[in-house]
Amino acid sequence: MSKTTRATQALERLGVKFTVHAYNYDPDASSIGLQAAQALDVPPQRVLKTLMAEADGKPVCAMVPSDCEVSMKKLAAAFGAxxxxxxxxxxAERLTGYHVGGISPFGQKKRVPVAIEEAALGHASVFLNGGQRGLQVELDPNDALKAAGAIARSLVA
Structure with a gap:
């Protein structure tokens, strides 16, 4: 597996410090984020899933802890929708250029508004998809916020 993806290249271009973690991706897992947390032996609230959604019909991206469900009401409010x-x-695959299970908030083909669950900013580091299935990048959540050009809001139900 290549550890260089559009996501890792985007982070490198921005000068963001991150660590790459590969794991055995299970395509049959009921929750990709929870499976990643278990495989990497980290708490699921530190593994953020990247969700592609539409707010008033416009594409948006949300980063939320893998053990939480995003609230559509809060997501809409975060983007003024x-x-x-x-x-x-x-x-989502066409817009981002990534496969489901490997969608990263970094290095997407088309830039869209991004929001991160504000509670995630309380961790020393978080894990986000690195741009392919079975690859996570670990970084400071504040660096993730800046690198993705995100806003921090309460997004979970």
Missing amino acids: KTAKMMRPAD
Whole structure:
């Protein structure tokens, strides 16, 4: 497995310090984020899943702890929208250039507004998808916020 992806290249270009962690990706896992946390032996609240959604029909990205569900109401409010819904997987793949299970908030083909769960900023480091299945990057959550050009909001139900 290559440890160089568009996501890692984007972080390097921005001068962000990060560590790459590879793990055995289970395509049959009921929760990709929880499976990653278990494989890496880290608490699930430190492994953030990258979710692609639509707020008032416009694409957005959310980073939330893998053991939480995103609140569509809070997600919509974070982007000043009335409604939000999850994006269809095929649309998410086309928009980001990544495969579902490997979508990173960094280095997406098209830049979209991004929000991170504000509680994640309390950790010394968090894990986010590194741009391919079975690859996570560990970094300071404040660096993730800046690198993704994100806003910090309460996003979970």
